[in-house]
Amino acid sequence: MRMVGILGGMGPAATLDLMARVMAAVPAQDDRDHVPLMVDQNPQVPSRIARLIEGDGEDPAPVLADMARRLQGAGAQALAMACNTAHHYADAVRDAVDIPFLDMVDIAAAHVPHGAEVALLASPAVAQIGLYDAALATRGATIRHPKADAALDLIRHVKARGPDAEAQAAFHRLSAQVGSDVQVIACTEFSLLAPHAAPGVQVDALDALVQEIVAFATAAG
Amino acid sequence: MRMVGILGGMGPAATLDLMARVMAAVPAQDDRDHVPLMVDQNPQVPSRIARLIEGDGEDPAPVLADMARRLQGAGAQALAMACNTAHHYADAVRDAVDIPFLDMVDIAAAHVPHGAEVALLASPAVAQIGLYDAALATRGATIRHPKADAALDLIRHVKARGPDAEAQAAFHRLSAQVGSDVQVIACTEFSLLAPHAAPGVQVDALDALVQEIVAFATAAG
Numbered sequence: 001m002r003m004v005g006i007l008g009g010m011g012p013a014a015t016l017d018l019m020a021r022v023m024a025a026v027p028a029q030d031d032r033d034h035v036p037l038m039v040d041q042n043p044q045v046p047s048r049i050a051r052l053i054e055g056d057g058e059d060p061a062p063v064l065a066d067m068a069r070r071l072q073g074a075g076a077q078a079l080a081m082a083c084n085t086a087h088h089y090a091d092a093v094r095d096a097v098d099i100p101f102l103d104m105v106d107i108a109a110a111h112v113p114h115g116a117e118v119a120l121l122a123s124p125a126v127a128q129i130g131l132y133d134a135a136l137a138t139r140g141a142t143i144r145h146p147k148a149d150a151a152l153d154l155i156r157h158v159k160a161r162g163p164d165a166e167a168q169a170a171f172h173r174l175s176a177q178v179g180s181d182v183q184v185i186a187c188t189e190f191s192l193l194a195p196h197a198a199p200g201v202q203v204d205a206l207d208a209l210v211q212e213i214v215a216f217a218t219a220a221g
Numbered sequence: 222m223r224m225v226g227i228l229g230g231m232g233p234a235a236t237l238d239l240m241a242r243v244m245a246a247v248p249a250q251d252d253r254d255h256v257p258l259m260v261d262q263n264p265q266v267p268s269r270i271a272r273l274i275e276g277d278g279e280d281p282a283p284v285l286a287d288m289a290r291r292l293q294g295a296g297a298q299a300l301a302m303a304c305n306t307a308h309h310y311a312d313a314v315r316d317a318v319d320i321p322f323l324d325m326v327d328i329a330a331a332h333v334p335h336g337a338e339v340a341l342l343a344s345p346a347v348a349q350i351g352l353y354d355a356a357l358a359t360r361g362a363t364i365r366h367p368k369a370d371a372a373l374d375l376i377r378h379v380k381a382r383g384p385d386a387e388a389q390a391a392f393h394r395l396s397a398q399v400g401s402d403v404q405v406i407a408c409t410e411f412s413l414l415a416p417h418a419a420p421g422v423q424v425d426a427l428d429a430l431v432q433e434i435v436a437f438a439t440a441a442g
Contacts (some may be wrong), residue, residue, distance in 0.1 A: 009255070010253060019233075019262065029381050031231065031264040031265075032229070034264035036264060037260075037297075038259075038260070040259055041240065041255075041257060041258040041260060044252075044253050048252075070296055073291075157260035159251055183402075
């Protein structure tokens with residue numbers, strides 16, 4: 001199998017969630033059936049929200065580029081990043097290495113039905129920088145966003161206190177208020193709450209990425 | 222904070238458990254409060270049980286030494302291993318690098334009260350190679366082992382199907398049958414089942430290791 005490097009720690013619970021989903025996606029009878037990962041659990045990556053929304057934070061790009069180089073040096077044959085917002089810096093990651101980058105934004109967008117009205121359940125930073133705009137435009141999709149304050153409060157709650165009952169209820173409200181044909185869960189903190197979304201068609205960007213990680217690792221390389 | 226490298230994937234669920242315990246051990250208000258880890262989730266390390274009990278497996282030592290070197294190269298400032306049995310090869314890991322190795326066996330033994338009668342809830346491989354003998358002898362402890370077949374069946378069950386209700390009941394029986402003043406949980410698959418041990422004094426080797434990882438990472442280095 002081929003080893004996939006994970007730029008993680010953004011946040012650390014989301015990285016554990018990704019690893020658990022990779023395990024669950026593999027039918028295994030023993031350890032050796034599982035997918036090898038090299039995981040940089042780096043919770044000290046400068047805050048994407050501070051940089052992009054508040055405009056006063058350190059630039060995450062050089063840190064992410066350095067993580068990418070170290071993962072390649074440690075033997076990773078492709079890279080993935082367990083944070084949607086951090087994909088704003090995807091080019092810095094791609095430019096730092098010469099192995100494929102499994103881009104969660106492109107991968108998730110490819111699961112959206114053509115012409116759908118999409119609710120993008122994401123951080124306000126993702127909305128502000130239009131992270132999914134180009135990828136969803138190629139699907140002829142229109143985009144709606146949840147209320148910025150409610151989304152940001154919920155992300156901070158999950159980072160500090162985990163996906164507890166209060167967070168589950170808040171996520172259900174957020175999801176129900178924004179409506180739409182298709183809901184794209186495009187924040188790995190929200191992926192932790194995915195079972196509590198309002199009923200309807202959902203694309204969980206993290207699940208879409210997990211499928212690609214398993215496919216890459218298990219393909220004859 | 223200082224980054225700790227984890228030789229993981231033995232098994233992969235035990236590595237996730239270690240990472241979750243490291244997170245839970247840190248009082249955190251935001252991502253940056255958490256401990257940085259570089260995790261080699263390598264489920265393809267040759268089976269320790271096949272090598273040590275069945276005597277016909279590939280030698281894990283060179284693979285573990287290579288993992289240790291790659292983790293150091295990726296920036297780890299100390300190493301730890303999320304598998305008790307693999308500590309049979311601890312010297313190969315130590316010899317491969319020039320950073321400290323946080324040795325779960327020594328660390329767990331230091332938590333055992335002097336002169337205790339100890340039930341070592343571990344894989345039969347750990348009993349057969351006497352992995353804890355020297356460290357527990359320095360505590361004046363005597364050692365009892367659970368039934369080898371029952372322990373091995375339970376480890377294989379957890380690796381294939383997770384710490385499910387059947388595994389929980391089997392672990393309770395194993396723990397109750399062996400008795401003793403102090404029970405040392407010295408198999409990371411059993412650590413997944415720790416809340417289901419029979420009542421009594423317990424030392425969970427994985428928890429002891431987690432404390433050392435957090436202490437190393439957060440100490441002024």
